[in-house]
Amino acid sequence: MSTELPRKLRLPLAALACSVIVACSDSSDRNNTPVDPPVDPPEPEYTYETDIIWTEYGIPHVVADDWGSGGYGVGYSYANENFCTLMREYVRANGESARYLGDEGNLNDDLVYKLYNDDETIDRIFGTLSDDLQAAMEGYAAGVNRYLSETGVDNLAEGEEGCRGADWVREVDYRDVVRLAHKAILRGSSGPLADFSTAVTPPQGMAAVAPMAPAEQAELFAGLDKATVTAALGVPEGWEIGSNAYGIGADASQTESGILFGNPHFPWQGNLRFFMFHLTIADEYDVMGAALGGLPAPVIGFNENVAWSHTVSTGDRFTFFELSLNPDNPMEYQYDGEMREITSRSVTAIDGSGAEVDYTFYFSHYGPIVDLGSVSPLLAGWPNAAGTLLTYRDANLENLRGFDQWVQMGKAENMGEFTDALRSIGIPWVNTIAADRDGNAFYGDISVVPNVSVAQYGSCIRGTLQALLTDFGFTTLEGSDSSCEWGNDPDTPEGVFGYDSLPKLETREYGANANDSYWLSNPRQLLTGFSPVIGDENIEQSMRTRHTFSLAEARLAGGDNHGADPLFNIDNVRAISYQADNYVAQLMQSDLADVCDETADWAMYSANPAAMTEACTILRNWDGAHRLDSVGGHIFWEFWQRARDIENLWSVPFDVTMPVTTPAVLNLDPVVVDAVRVALGGGVDALLDAGIALDAPWGEVQFDEKNGERIGIHGGSSRMMFSVITSDLIDGEGYSNITHGNSYIQAITWDETECPDAYAILTYSQSTDPASDHYADATRLYSEGGWIDMPFCDTARDEQEIGRETIAE
Numbered sequence: 001m002s003t004e005l006p007r008k009l010r011l012p013l014a015a016l017a018c019s020v021i022v023a024c025s026d027s028s029d030r031n032n033t034p035v036d037p038p039v040d041p042p043e044p045e046y047t048y049e050t051d052i053i054w055t056e057y058g059i060p061h062v063v064a065d066d067w068g069s070g071g072y073g074v075g076y077s078y079a080n081e082n083f084c085t086l087m088r089e090y091v092r093a094n095g096e097s098a099r100y101l102g103d104e105g106n107l108n109d110d111l112v113y114k115l116y117n118d119d120e121t122i123d124r125i126f127g128t129l130s131d132d133l134q135a136a137m138e139g140y141a142a143g144v145n146r147y148l149s150e151t152g153v154d155n156l157a158e159g160e161e162g163c164r165g166a167d168w169v170r171e172v173d174y175r176d177v178v179r180l181a182h183k184a185i186l187r188g189s190s191g192p193l194a195d196f197s198t199a200v201t202p203p204q205g206m207a208a209v210a211p212m213a214p215a216e217q218a219e220l221f222a223g224l225d226k227a228t229v230t231a232a233l234g235v236p237e238g239w240e241i242g243s244n245a246y247g248i249g250a251d252a253s254q255t256e257s258g259i260l261f262g263n264p265h266f267p268w269q270g271n272l273r274f275f276m277f278h279l280t281i282a283d284e285y286d287v288m289g290a291a292l293g294g295l296p297a298p299v300i301g302f303n304e305n306v307a308w309s310h311t312v313s314t315g316d317r318f319t320f321f322e323l324s325l326n327p328d329n330p331m332e333y334q335y336d337g338e339m340r341e342i343t344s345r346s347v348t349a350i351d352g353s354g355a356e357v358d359y360t361f362y363f364s365h366y367g368p369i370v371d372l373g374s375v376s377p378l379l380a381g382w383p384n385a386a387g388t389l390l391t392y393r394d395a396n397l398e399n400l401r402g403f404d405q406w407v408q409m410g411k412a413e414n415m416g417e418f419t420d421a422l423r424s425i426g427i428p429w430v431n432t433i434a435a436d437r438d439g440n441a442f443y444g445d446i447s448v449v450p451n452v453s454v455a456q457y458g459s460c461i462r463g464t465l466q467a468l469l470t471d472f473g474f475t476t477l478e479g480s481d482s483s484c485e486w487g488n489d490p491d492t493p494e495g496v497f498g499y500d501s502l503p504k505l506e507t508r509e510y511g512a513n514a515n516d517s518y519w520l521s522n523p524r525q526l527l528t529g530f531s532p533v534i535g536d537e538n539i540e541q542s543m544r545t546r547h548t549f550s551l552a553e554a555r556l557a558g559g560d561n562h563g564a565d566p567l568f569n570i571d572n573v574r575a576i577s578y579q580a581d582n583y584v585a586q587l588m589q590s591d592l593a594d595v596c597d598e599t600a601d602w603a604m605y606s607a608n609p610a611a612m613t614e615a616c617t618i619l620r621n622w623d624g625a626h627r628l629d630s631v632g633g634h635i636f637w638e639f640w641q642r643a644r645d646i647e648n649l650w651s652v653p654f655d656v657t658m659p660v661t662t663p664a665v666l667n668l669d670p671v672v673v674d675a676v677r678v679a680l681g682g683g684v685d686a687l688l689d690a691g692i693a694l695d696a697p698w699g700e701v702q703f704d705e706k707n708g709e710r711i712g713i714h715g716g717s718s719r720m721m722f723s724v725i726t727s728d729l730i731d732g733e734g735y736s737n738i739t740h741g742n743s744y745i746q747a748i749t750w751d752e753t754e755c756p757d758a759y760a761i762l763t764y765s766q767s768t769d770p771a772s773d774h775y776a777d778a779t780r781l782y783s784e785g786g787w788i789d790m791p792f793c794d795t796a797r798d799e800q801e802i803g804r805e806t807i808a809e
Contacts, residue, residue: 048072048139049808055791055800057781058766058774061278061288070281071136071296075143076807078275078293081767081774083147084156084163086180086293089271091168093117093179099350100168107351111359112194114347116186117179121398126178130404136296137177145171146809157769161269180271180294181400188429189317189394196370200362203330203382210327212387217464220385224376229472232375241266241740242515243311243430244548244722246573249508250439252556254569257750258435261573262300262309265724266292266743268704268764274300274744276762278792287410288758288792290744299406300744302756302792305437306412307748310430314517314535315449317396317429319486321366321479322466323389330382333364333389334480340365366393366479386465391479393486395448395496401426402448415440419506422446423499425492431513437750443511443521444504445534451487451497452477452533460484475533503527503534510556510568514548514722516541520659523549540654540663547583547722549660551576570749570757577745578785580714580723584644585624585636591666592639593620595673596680606681608688615684615694626716626723628699628783633716634735635694638683640720646675690731699783702727702735704764706776711783713763715742742782746790755793761786 050073053061058081062073079086088104091097095114097105126134148156148171156164163169183191190197212220241264248259266272271293278288279297289301300309326332332339346360362369369391373380383389401424408421415436422432427447434442452460452475460477461470469476477484489498503518504527505511511521517535518527528537551560555576558566562575596616602609615635622632643649649672650663666676687694692701699712702725715725724742727735746760765778781788791797 044808046808048142049806050076050143051806052077052804053797053801054803055797056802057276057762057778057788058772059276059278059788059791061280061791061797063280065282066135067132067281068135068139070279070285071139072143072146072809073139073807074136074277074279074296075140076146077143077277079144079147081769081772082161082273082275082293083144083151083769084166084169085161085271085273085768086144087163087166087169087172088161089180089183089294090172090176093183094176095347095349096168098352099354100166102352105352106194107349107357108194108198109191110349111198111347111357111361112190113179113183114349115345115361116190116397117182118347119175122175122178122182125182125398125400126174128398129400130407133296133404133407134174137181138174140177140294140296141172141174142809143807146807157771159768159770161768162770177294177296178400181403182398184292184294185396185399185402185428186394189392189396190368193318193368193370193392195374196372197361197368198359199371199373200369201371201382202360202362210387212385214463217386221378221464221468224378224468226472229375229469229474233372233472233474241272241312242544242718242724243309244512244514244544244724245309245311245431245433246510246512246548246552246568247433247435247441247443247507248510248568248573249435249441251508252441252510252552252567253439253749254565254567255749255751256439257437258307258439258441259568259570259573259747259749260302260307260309260433260435261577261747262307262433263577263724263745264300264310264743265718265726265741267740268738268743269768273764273768274762275766276744276760278797285407285411288790289746290760290762295403297403297407298410300746301410302746302748302758303410303412304754304756304792305414305750306409306418306434307436307746307756307758308409308418308432308434309746310427310432311513312515313429313431313445313447314515315429315445315447316452316475316533317448317450318367318392318394319450319452319533320370320390320392320469320474320476321364321484322386322463322476323364323391323479325383325387325389335365336480336482342369364389364391364479366391367397368392386463388465390476393450393495395450395486396428399426399428399448399493401493402428414438415442415506418442419444419504423491425496425498431518433511433513435748439508441507441509441511442505443507443513443518444502445518446499446502446504448493449497449502449531449534450475451489451495451501452531453487454529454531456484456487457532497531497534501530503530510552512548512552514542514545516545520545520549523553523660538656541659542718543583543720544718544722544724546660547581550583551722553660570747570759574747574759574787577723577747578714580626580630580716580721582624582626582633582636582716582721584640584720585622587664588666589619589622589624589636591668592636592676592680595666595668595676596620599677602677602681605677607685611684611688611694612681615680618694626698626702626721626725627714628697628712630698631695633698634687634692634696634701635683637716637720638686638729639680640683640717642679642682643676644719646672646679648672649676686729690729690734692729692734696734700734702738704738704779705736706765706779707770709776710736711776711779713738713779713783714785747787755796756790758790758792759787760790761788
């Protein structure tokens with residue numbers, strides 16, 4: 001922190017100096033005319049005035065009397081550590097990435113945000129927000145601008161996420177803040193569909209469209225490959241996010257209070273990094289937690305009585321509709337026996353050369369027309385091979401309700417008030433998991449989901465293309481029939497499911513989620529009967545979900561290594577997070593070591609057969625974890641990447657009545673065993689080719705490098721375990737490119753005092769500026785297995801204080 005005079009003292013001293021100067025001037029009056037004694041100048045009036053108390057690890061505590069000043073303090077605090085990261089996202093949200101960001105830019109994305117984030121749309125969205133949130137967003141922009149004015153473009157951060165001297169750095173306003181928020185909301189819908197909505201070429205002329213018979217469609221699409229379609233339409237590279245969370249009630253707690261554990265798995269770079277802060281607005285709001293960059297209030301956190309976290313949900317945020325075109329006019333489509341016109345709107349973006357690029361979007365009444373030609377040539381063209389068009393409707397378009405909803409969640413004093421705050425249905429793409437002081441726990445997929453009923457799944461998915469895309473995971477409805485429009489629930493925004501129609505679990509035991517569907521939120525209370533658009537039921541769960549519940553069930557029984565006493569407490573829930581056990585290894589490590597040892601000749605499975613004996617010994621002796629001192633985890637991970645899709649890998653198949661414990665037991669059929677040997681040999685070859693020692697401890701193999709310091713990072717792939725770190729293997733280094741995983745981790749409970757018993761860690765630290773004191777400090781703490789004792793109450797805050805300032809304008 002700066003050692004200069006605190007800002008809160010500068011203005012009073014300046015005013016005093018001014019009054020002294022005035023007094024001296026008056027006293028020198030030549031005529032000795034009596035003058036009135038000097039009068040203290042009136043207190044200056046500010047639009048924004050905020051106290052910021054910084055505590056250990058760079059956590060700002062923003063204290064203000066109004067929401068505008070609160071936003072001002074949060075914006076200023078975030079910019080102090082992450083201005084350049086934030087400014088890059090403003091550039092992207094404004095549709096200017098190709099113009100300014102070089103290889104980081106994306107012209108298709110720019111065109112989409114020119115469409116959806118234009119001034120008129122942003123002002124309309126802004127007008128839907130509460131007065132408090134409007135003030136907070138205006139204040140946030142002012143706080144960011146204050147930092148830029150104080151620092152100057154030529155003194156901004158350097159490094160990979162720096163922007164020193166960049167020509168795209170500028171002052172911002174409320175529209176930039178709203179644009180960024182809207183872009184974040186669309187990351188599960190219009191954002192990832194950008195390449196398809198910008199690939200549309202309308203027909204030239206009015207050629208007739210010949211309809212295709214159902215049998216012809218079936219034959220035509222028979223070879224459409226699910227893996228290809230889901231890979232092309234699924235989550236884009238770098239957008240893999242998820243989370244784990246437990247909401248633990250009094251019946252699963254060693255105390256009478258609830259416990260909340262939350263662990264989002266988000267990117268370690270860019271604007272989707274979390275930032276920890278504490279925001280207090282007069283007597284009406286007091287929440288400590290974290291938010292993604294650019295947001296003026298915590299979206300994950302806790303107050304005096306309630307704590308919550310989020311996990312990315314399986315619910316859809318859009319659906320496709322298939323349109324039947326007018327046989328005589330391909331610019332019209334059929335709807336309820338009549339023809340509707342396809343409309344258009346043009347936008348202009350600027351590419352990397354500075355040239356203007358014009359693009360015209362085309363729309364049905366549902367939303368944009370898309371061309372999926374990059375998925376399959378059969379889906380290209382106007383019309384496609386089936387003689388139809390695909391369009392989509394986005395449930396999150398212009399939805400910023402969630403931000404007011406998060407504020408109301410933060411004001412809740414108990415679980416009843418908290419769940420009431422969820423009823424406005426604004427949270428865009430995440431589940432909510434919560435616990436309170438009174439021992440209540442909650443899980444719910446209370447998010448924005450298209451209102452497509454179970455009955456509509458039976459009546460509105462017609463024909464081969466709709467059935468195929470729906471089966472591949474992309475709900476596609478008949479677009480010519482009004483009965484296939486999304487439904488409406490009472491007291492709910494148009495077109496989405498209401499609170500009472502969404503899956504939820506209110507419990508005194510526990511609820512959990514690790515990004516599989518709502519179905520398994522507690523093994524004894526499965527949730528069923530909901531629309532497939534929200535998620536699948538009765539299906540095999542991911543290894544991470546199984547590990548999440550396996551850990552919980554063992555703790556309930558006291559059957560783990562965290563003490564003989566059953567149930568959870570604030571210490572053992574934190575210890576579970578750091579133990580970094582590999583769940584897949586628990587299922588097969590011994591059998592795999594046997595297969596390894598029993599292989600007489602590795603020459604047909606590995607280019608390094610002489611190294612396989614060492615690899616087998618390491619695998620057998622490995623502790624089955626990815627802690628810093630674990631030896632062998634990298635061998636298992638390289639094996640598992642190649643083995644996890646082996647057909648018939650498990651001898652005990654999935655059993656819907658035992659979703660936590662099945663499938664299980666390595667299948668020792670000779671065909672499977674041969675494939676296992678191929679996978680293991682290939683994994684060892686990959687490590688040796690990359691120059692990685694087979695006996696290196698995990699903390700030397702997986703690390704985050706900051707300012708030349710290698711910081712060992714525990715945890716591993718979400719495909720194997722609860723504690724998630726996603727990292728790429730770099731030749732000569734190891735898993736040194738950590739892209740995403742454990743981020744803002746929090747554990748909260750309550751005792752007889754007013755102050756929550758709260759702990760947290762931000763794995764990658766608060767700052768993206770290599771010159772900051774908070775660029776690596778929390779990362780070191782995380783590497784050491786430590787926690788920040790979160791100073792929610794004033795006494796604890798003041799004990800951890802490292803700086804204080806008052807800012808005003």
